Amino acid sequence: MALSDPKIIPNIPERLLMGPGPSPVSSSVRLAMAQPVLGHLDPAFLAIMDEVADHLRWVFGTENRLTLPLSGTGSAGMEAAVANWVQPGQRVLVVAAGLFGQRLADAAARQGGVVDVLEVPWGSALDAEQLKDRLAQAPEPYAVVALVMAETSTGVLQPMDGLSDLVHRHGALFLVDAVTAIGGMPVDVDRQGLDVVYAGTQKCLAVPPGLAPFSAGEAALDILRQRPSPVPSWYLDLSMLERYWGGERFYHHTAPVSMIYALAEGLRRIRREGLDARFARHRRASAALGAGLQAMGLSLVVDAAVRLFSLTTVYIPEGVDDAAVRGRLLNDFGIEIGGGLGPFRGRVWRIGTMGEGAQLEPVARVLSALEATLHRTGGVEAAVASWGGASGA
């Protein structure tokens, strides 16, 4: 049996992950997963769960009791949000400003929601007035209004000011995707009035993919308790998960222990850095990357005012072969950047500055590799200048 030959175990190459996620993961987080596995009801593990939940409340800016990592990737967070809070026949408004907004509409409709989509052009943000008008014109009230705060397909950061007031005045729950925001820019669940919010670990939290940080407030929990029908998803039923993560420790499913070690270590690193310092670092990295790309003569898709700190979309220059450039970056330079999705396929690259990638050195590396591949100059220089002079000075 050839498989018993240790030589064929594939070598895993070291990549610089500068795409839309997963982002680079530090050795301390990766090694956390190598620690001994504990039982999911072991007091030593329960202590780590409590620690993780506390850290998550801090990152989410919330006092929500129901704050936990779901046992699936960020998309499982979306699934849990709609499975628990979109009830069959309920009217739902989904703002779709990119692929992940469209997905949210799809997922809500699959739960039996009667979904209206408020389309926003790719690369733009929703204007609060648009939402106000749409809500005012609704023939029947919406039970849920859902949107993506950090749209990974376009690189747009949705300004949140005033949105929750509009949604709550309408009488709806506000359900928000913060996958690409959390840990890289403010997600203030309590202050921003987010009723249900989900995120992922593999972006600005700098933890491998596999968990979905999740939080829901009391208004959302009240609705959950009053559901006339059970949540269709046994696995993601938050009324049961709450009983495991809460004081009761009621067994639901076997928690992904090793992934939770990784999240705990990732969150400890963030606590040591501080959120404000971390957000500033992401903002600087994004600015340096943007300055570098523009110095090379490339055009950014998104206005600086609504550009994500964690992901920059840039137009692929005329005549340049998308796949060839990304292949060269990966194979010759060991650097991953992302291609475009949907209408942006072949037209746009997506370059991440997430977590460990939100520093000058990785930004300079991706710019340098792009310069060499595209035969352009000026990118690294501009990035260094934007960062504030020579590094190491």
Next chain:
Amino acid sequence: MALSDPKIIPNIPERLLMGPGPSPVSSSVRLAMAQPVLGHLDPAFLAIMDEVADHLRWVFGTENRLTLPLSGTGSAGMEAAVANWVQPGQRVLVVAAGLFGQRLADAAARQGGVVDVLEVPWGSALDAEQLKDRLAQAPEPYAVVALVMAETSTGVLQPMDGLSDLVHRHGALFLVDAVTAIGGMPVDVDRQGLDVVYAGTQKCLAVPPGLAPFSAGEAALDILRQRPSPVPSWYLDLSMLERYWGGERFYHHTAPVSMIYALAEGLRRIRREGLDARFARHRRASAALGAGLQAMGLSLVVDAAVRLFSLTTVYIPEGVDDAAVRGRLLNDFGIEIGGGLGPFRGRVWRIGTMGEGAQLEPVARVLSALEATLHRTGGVEAAVASWGGASGA
């Protein structure tokens, strides 16, 4: 901020995991997760996905194209099975011989299935005649018949001979939970005629919890393609997941990369050992544990003929405090065993012999600790005798 003090990072104790899972995980599997994170569309990662799918087909005994690990724990496998194959209004028969069968009935009903439950007493297996009669008496045909092959709440291995013929003659799909069987005893998907089967990583595969190995055959896929309504779960919609794990590599969600490294390494270890050798090892460990427990004067719940190789249920002796004994094993000996669930709570312990735990040394350790705690003798001696003499001889 106290959290920045590295001293308070909790030490993770080394436990010997002899409960119902998670089971002990080797250092090579744990260290696999510490490897550099790859992007979910990186060719180097796609190669690992192909390797994992091939290994899983081998462990499942199937040529099913749709064979993959779902991005969630074993319970996500159950969820996927019912979300994709139990359609609203369809009649479903679930055999419930324990908690996990009851759960399957609950999950199927949440999907809108009209669920009949064939109750089997806890600690017993279904008799094929019972199923035959029940199917013959069905006022309307069932679309799905579901059962748990290895019932983790009772320690019973369901004999599978003839069951799929009965189900298929009835015209139903056969949906099977193999969570606690896979890797420890034969799960022959093709030969046993299982249409949809799900498993978990944290039992006899000896990989941390977090993935659900899954396989579905062509008959199941035909039904999936003909569904009049979309699968309610976007996250677990196998028609989309198939497009990522198949040749198309269509992006669905970001795979839990590090967990898949662990599964790849765990499956490589199993390939090197060989399935027959591994099953024989589990059978021996179970026999040694059973002999040891009986030599101590304890009574086993399940007849040897239908006893799982991976999990032994034993009655708690009269007058013995369940929680105190388990607490002492954990705190004084670092050994985890499981308590009873449902009607077995406080009446039964569940002792695993799964994966790395299915060896004489860990079996002797748990027996020795039980002897010391319960003030009994003879257990270790009987286990060693059953194993075939002094170890190391």
